[in-house]
Amino acid sequence: MSDWQPLASVTQLQQRALLLSSARAFFAERNVLEVQTPVLAKHTVTEPDIQSIEVPGFGYLQTSPEYHIKRLLAAGAPSCYQLGPAFRFGEQGRLHNPEFTMLEWYRLDFDHWLLMDEVAELVDQLLGAKPYQQLSYTDLVGPLGDRPRDELDLAFARACERLSAGRFFITDYPAEQAALARLNPDGLTAARFELVVDGVELANGYWELTDPAEHRRRFAKDNESRGQRTLPQVALDEAFLDAMKAGLPNCAGVALGFDRLVMLALGVKDLSQALAFRGQ
Amino acid sequence: MATYSTNEFRSGMKVMLDGDPCNILENEFVKPGKGQAFNRVKMRNLMNGRVWERTFKSGESIEAADVIDSDMEYLYNDGEFWHFMKTDDSYEQVAAGAAAVAECQNWLKEQDIYQVTLWNDDPIAVTPPNFVELEVTETDPGLKGDTANGGTKPATLSTGATIKGVPLFINIGDVLKVDTRTGEYVSRVKT
Numbered sequence: 001m002s003d004w005q006p007l008a009s010v011t012q013l014q015q016r017a018l019l020l021s022s023a024r025a026f027f028a029e030r031n032v033l034e035v036q037t038p039v040l041a042k043h044t045v046t047e048p049d050i051q052s053i054e055v056p057g058f059g060y061l062q063t064s065p066e067y068h069i070k071r072l073l074a075a076g077a078p079s080c081y082q083l084g085p086a087f088r089f090g091e092q093g094r095l096h097n098p099e100f101t102m103l104e105w106y107r108l109d110f111d112h113w114l115l116m117d118e119v120a121e122l123v124d125q126l127l128g129a130k131p132y133q134q135l136s137y138t139d140l141v142g143p144l145g146d147r148p149r150d151e152l153d154l155a156f157a158r159a160c161e162r163l164s165a166g167r168f169f170i171t172d173y174p175a176e177q178a179a180l181a182r183l184n185p186d187g188l189t190a191a192r193f194e195l196v197v198d199g200v201e202l203a204n205g206y207w208e209l210t211d212p213a214e215h216r217r218r219f220a221k222d223n224e225s226r227g228q229r230t231l232p233q234v235a236l237d238e239a240f241l242d243a244m245k246a247g248l249p250n251c252a253g254v255a256l257g258f259d260r261l262v263m264l265a266l267g268v269k270d271l272s273q274a275l276a277f278r279g280q
Numbered sequence: 281m282a283t284y285s286t287n288e289f290r291s292g293m294k295v296m297l298d299g300d301p302c303n304i305l306e307n308e309f310v311k312p313g314k315g316q317a318f319n320r321v322k323m324r325n326l327m328n329g330r331v332w333e334r335t336f337k338s339g340e341s342i343e344a345a346d347v348i349d350s351d352m353e354y355l356y357n358d359g360e361f362w363h364f365m366k367t368d369d370s371y372e373q374v375a376a377g378a379a380a381v382a383e384c385q386n387w388l389k390e391q392d393i394y395q396v397t398l399w400n401d402d403p404i405a406v407t408p409p410n411f412v413e414l415e416v417t418e419t420d421p422g423l424k425g426d427t428a429n430g431g432t433k434p435a436t437l438s439t440g441a442t443i444k445g446v447p448l449f450i451n452i453g454d455v456l457k458v459d460t461r462t463g464e465y466v467s468r469v470k471t
Binding site: 047090091092093094095149152153156160177179194204 | 287314316
């Protein structure tokens, strides 16, 4: 007999449905537009620590709706959000599944500080209100010195787990970990934040980089570091870069792992219990 | 030599770490959203029983350990080694030293079947069944009439092991069922 039974109970699925509609209501009240961008598309991200699932002949399952939503914003769309599936190759564990539900939203004329306030409001609505603390990246992992990136990543992952109770915004990431956030005026740290709730890394946000030349430089650097790690090169998404050239308006954006949020709301320790099925 | 990559790690898998064979107990995938992936692995060193926790970069490989668990019949002790025989009709025998037999000494009875862990064909551990039946060789005299409640006493078994929690009505020569995981009395099998 195959193991055909679902992972989450019916009650858990009902709670999940309530959280989905509550999240949509949150954005409807704030006039943030729900959009649906392709889940399967020709291009994917260059980030060396994110591997995409390739679909031969079609492209890649998208690891986040970031590039498409930014193209919408560059074309004049208002603040908007997407609540739907995203995919990452090789990520499977207690807090990971190759297919997961991502809630990603962009706010025009917000910086990352304003967006952090809104993330807290959403989390308060879905998980109940609690206080938030703010810590810098170096508060968490200690002085950077010339520690290699993998050592920092491990220290960061461990430090997040130690924040096992409470809600924490982590700010001031090193510039090398800016991804697509703009840099702070000090030039050493990025306008990037993450939210850790009860030891679980829940959301990652930026005051978005808008400079088209800097985008190209960072993508090239990603591919260089992919080369050093014998990972496949990723072709640059020229449509996205053209949109950046046309002009991304001043905005902040954040991606939140919705399945993890459901997991926290249910008070369970494994993502499985927030999912109908694992798929693998 | 076979190797396993972190994404193949499963509990029960036998691997080499720092020159010793280890049994993987737990494997957790850990990854910051924008950072590198790791596997935090708990494993038991099969040579000394210690549990180690190690973190590997995801995708790293480690050497497989040629470790198999084999059911074998206990034959005898020659003063230095404990001799076991395979139960697969091959009559093949192995001699296990004190380090491998360790606490299982307390539960060894001739002709009973034990699990012998072989690393490169050498016995490194002997695991008893969860329950064994052994004769009492020494205990305080039994108290008549005390069959259900009341106190307990220690008893020494034919292997030399002393167990606790034995009811007062047990006598020398009785055969007891013992839980080898806790070393405790379960029931009397025969008088």
